Amino acid sequence: MQNTLLDAAGVRLSVRESGPVxxxxxxxxxxxxxxxEVWPVVPSLRWCAVDLRGHGxxxxxxxxxxxxxxxxxxxxxxxxxxxxxxxxxxxxxxxxVIADYLRFHGTASISGLVFVGAITEVGRDRAGGAxxxxxxxxxxxxxxxDPEVAVPALARFxxxxxxxxxxxxxxxxxxxxxxxxxxxxxxMFRRDVGSAAVLKAVDKxxxxxxxxxxxxxxxxxxxxxxxxIPGADLRPYDGIGHAPFLEAPERFAADLxxxxxxxxx
Numbered sequence: 001m002q003n004t005l006l007d008a009a010g011v012r013l014s015v016r017e018s019g020p021v022x023x024x025x026x027x028x029x030x031x032x033x034x035x036x037e038v039w040p041v042v043p044s045l046r047w048c049a050v051d052l053r054g055h056g057x058x059x060x061x062x063x064x065x066x067x068x069x070x071x072x073x074x075x076x077x078x079x080x081x082x083x084x085x086x087x088x089x090x091x092x093x094x095x096x097v098i099a100d101y102l103r104f105h106g107t108a109s110i111s112g113l114v115f116v117g118a119i120t121e122v123g124r125d126r127a128g129g130a131x132x133x134x135x136x137x138x139x140x141x142x143x144x145x146d147p148e149v150a151v152p153a154l155a156r157f158x159x160x161x162x163x164x165x166x167x168x169x170x171x172x173x174x175x176x177x178x179x180x181x182x183x184x185x186x187x188m189f190r191r192d193v194g195s196a197a198v199l200k201a202v203d204k205x206x207x208x209x210x211x212x213x214x215x216x217x218x219x220x221x222x223x224x225x226x227x228x229i230p231g232a233d234l235r236p237y238d239g240i241g242h243a244p245f246l247e248a249p250e251r252f253a254a255d256l257x258x259x260x261x262x263x264x265x
Contacts, residue, residue, distance in 0.1 A: 031092025211240030
């Protein structure tokens with residue numbers, strides 16, 4: 001696996017790359033307080049997993065976390081690096097980053113979209129940002145500067161978002177979350193963004209994967225996106241929580257592999 005640093009308007013972004021160079025290209029966008037390391041590799045795909053600004057090995061910048069244009073520019077830098085149309089996969093907050101990108105740049109560099117347990121909006125009463133009990137329980141504790149408050153809140157969040165994950169995996173998720181500065185964790189929620197018009201304008205094949213037991217992002221958020229995107233395929237994962245690619249990795253890899261092969265022909 002190769003690590004590359006990109007420059008997105010002065011922001012250094014880390015991406016992990018693997019897989020055959022001539023395989024279908026897939027760009028993966030992780031969720032809030034995680035990194036590109038969360039994604040399991042599918043060997044049949046050309047894999048490019050970005051660490052968003054302020055996350056993982058990417059630069060922690062002073063601002064931009066409330067700005068759709070900044071998130072759009074970051075994802076554009078990754079797609080420009082790939083150099084050909086790619087399937088873009090967004091998990092959780094990553095779905096909102098995709099919506100930010102579409103708002104400014106459209107779908108010309110995209111062969112398909114996959115939303116995984118994703119939000120596409122954020123703000124009070126935004127249907128595309130509906131959250132569940134685990135997310136609500138984590139806030140505001142997980143945003144605190146006080147480690148005695150933030151660490152237990154984040155630990156519960158990492159454990160409860162996908163019940164049944166091995167303790168080692170949960171601790172890895174927690175370690176990644178703690179690398180994200182509290183200021184960054186807070187800023188990402190201080191936005192009010194609607195995406196109905198953006199979603200209605202999507203003209204590329206779209207797969208919406210959502211666990212029926214997701215208690216971080218309510219399944220209603222996935223249903224909202226699927227209802228607005230023309231021709232979207234809504235694929236519920238029965239009994240699965242917030243991380244289908246970790247809870248049902250073989251099924252997710254098969255679904256993503258088939259989708260990427262179909263749209264990349």
